[in-house]
Amino acid sequence: xxxxxxxxxxxxxxxxxxxxxxxxxxxxxxxxxxxxxxxxxxxxxxxxxxxxxxxxxxxxxxxxxxxxxxxxxxxxxxxxxxxxxxxxxxxxxxxxxxxxxxxxxxxxxxxxxxxxxxxxxxxxxxxxxxxxxxxxxxxxxxxxxxxxxxxxxxxxxxxxxxxxxxxxxxxxxxxxxxxxxxxxxxxxxxxxxxxxxxxxxxxxxxxxxxxxxxxxxxxxxxxxxxxxxxxxxxxxxxxxxxxxxxxxxxxx
Numbered sequence: 001x002x003x004x005x006x007x008x009x010x011x012x013x014x015x016x017x018x019x020x021x022x023x024x025x026x027x028x029x030x031x032x033x034x035x036x037x038x039x040x041x042x043x044x045x046x047x048x049x050x051x052x053x054x055x056x057x058x059x060x061x062x063x064x065x066x067x068x069x070x071x072x073x074x075x076x077x078x079x080x081x082x083x084x085x086x087x088x089x090x091x092x093x094x095x096x097x098x099x100x101x102x103x104x105x106x107x108x109x110x111x112x113x114x115x116x117x118x119x120x121x122x123x124x125x126x127x128x129x130x131x132x133x134x135x136x137x138x139x140x141x142x143x144x145x146x147x148x149x150x151x152x153x154x155x156x157x158x159x160x161x162x163x164x165x166x167x168x169x170x171x172x173x174x175x176x177x178x179x180x181x182x183x184x185x186x187x188x189x190x191x192x193x194x195x196x197x198x199x200x201x202x203x204x205x206x207x208x209x210x211x212x213x214x215x216x217x218x219x220x221x222x223x224x225x226x227x228x229x230x231x232x233x234x235x236x237x238x239x240x241x242x243x244x245x246x247x248x249x250x251x252x
Contacts, residue, residue, distance in 0.1 A: 008204040013143075015197040021147060022190030029183040036188055039243040043104075047239065050103045057096055058235075062228040064089030069203035069227025073219050093231060097238040098124050101161045104242050109162055120165045127167025131156050134171075151185040152178045157238055158245035177248050188244050192237050199230040 025033075051058065098121065102112045131153050139146030155174035160167065178185055203223035 008201070008207060011201050011204060015194055015201055017143065017147070018190060018194045018197055021186050022194060025183045025187035025190055029187040033184045034188045034244060034247045036191065036240060036243075039240060043236065043239045043243065046104060047100075050100060054096065054099070057092060058231070060089045061093050061096060062231045065093075065227035065231045066224035067227070069223040069230070070220050073203040073206040073223035093234065094125060094128055095121050097157060097235055098161060100235055101158050101238055101242045104239060105158070105162045112161070123165055123167050124160055127156060127160060127170060130167065131171060147186075148182065151182050151189075154178065154185055154189060154241055155245045155248070158242040161242075162245070177245070181248065185244065189237065189240060192233065192240060196230060196233045196237055199226045199233055202226045 099116065102116055106112050134153065135146050135150045137146070138144075138149040153171055153174050155177055156167075156170050159173045159177075160170040163170065163173065203226050206219045206223050
């Protein structure tokens with residue numbers, strides 16, 4: 001077994017663990033915990049115009065993710081130039097999510113139309129980097145702390161977009177809003193987080209079929225679909241974070 005395949009097997013723990021946490025959330029979230037059913041239907045309607053106007057950037061991001069997923073699966077050799085270009089386009093995704101959440105919030109906050117500039121995006125990227133480093137540190141410390149930090153900082157994006165472009169304050173505010181609501185966050189976001197993690201992990205798992213030359217075309221198509229799905233699901237997750245932010249704010 002290669003090192004990449006061993007890493008892939010270890011990586012399977014993350015979607016499995018997220019599924020286990022989601023299951024536990026049904027027991028510990030308590031009555032009145034928010035459900036994503038109605039919010040998903042609302043997002044489908046509210047996002048239609050955004051998808052139509054931003055189709056080019058979505059196509060670019062999903063294409064870059066598809067190339068990256070094929071590289072991870074080892075289904076065929078990808079020239080280094082394509083890998084670099086796909087990585088660049090993949091980096092657009094956080095900015096696209098910021099615009100998406102701001103778009104969803106415009107009906108309630110019309111001033112957001114003109115509030116996003118270059119520095120806004122730069123500070124958001126810094127804030128997301130800090131968030132990811134905190135989550136990574138938590139995973140290093142016996143995994144569960146990483147899940148806890150992930151849940152408690154899950155509202156960083158909508159808070160940053162809606163309440164002011166201040167990264168550290170947005171992280172602190174997310175921590176405050178989700179105080180005592182860890183299991184509710186897990187119950188609400190758990191299903192989509194699991195699917196997102198699976199879409200990210202499956203191309204790596206497909207590397208086990210790499211020695212089978214006849215299966216490589218299938219692996220390439222499968223990995224590309226997973227890569228494209230990962231981007232769309234990640235953007236949908238950002239929309240659900242905004243909906244959860246609204247739900248928790250209504251209870252304050």
